[in-house]
Amino acid sequence: MNRMPRHELPVVPTANLVDIAILLIIFYMACSNFISQQGGTMKLPKASGLEKLNEPLVLVAIDNQGAITLQGRPVGGAADVESGVSDLLKDKTTDEMRHVMLRCDATVSRRVFEPVLNAIVQGGGIVVAVGEKAAEQP
């Protein structure tokens, strides 16, 4: 009499799954940038012809209330920005290392943003003004 052969269910090897997960976690930790460092509520200005940029190490932000932050910390005014930027860029020699990112709300008045812009330049920084790409007109 012929007997049917016994079929065992194939087992999926899951031992290496943890290693893969750890590698992915390391990747995401290295690539993450958290929104908390980018200042308060902000509506970025729109313009055409903007290019994709690497994020500089120095960040100046002005929110819709006109509050100025340097590296995520509130500062009193343009004079503090100038001294702060000049301290942070003290040993920076290449142009790329002198990049200072300016995130400013689109509605902010010139009385607030212009002294800050001037302070970054006087502090030795190259302004990287962040904005959003406007839809190209036909």
Added chain:
Amino acid sequence: MYKFPKKKMLGQDAIPTTSLADMMFLLLIFFIMTTTLTRVTGIVSDMPAGTKAQQPQSEKTPMISLHDNKITMNDKDMTREEMERTLKGMRLDQKSGNAKVVILATEGDVSYQDYYQTMAFIQTCGGIVAIESEDEGGAK
């Protein structure tokens, strides 16, 4: 007297690693949800710092002035489209050195949106933006 543990007892105190995979996947989900992989867009502007020099009329640096809702270029009122056409016609990308500089001045109430749009257009045309601001010592 201290007694060394017997060999067969050693394996019993091993760290439990069965829940490690669950923890790893929770962390993984957290990072996937919170990561932004998009790069920022903007303009890089190496603005010249210093004081304005006296120039003869023929070599005057072009100057765009934004005030309230008006645009003036070299003391002539114009619309944004006219200003953009004039800037394009100047072929700043083919010039070098100081000839690339365009002074951007502001008066009255100007929003960062208007300023940014003008600055981005000067950059797109190949120009270098210089900001003019009044201080105790005069224009910068």
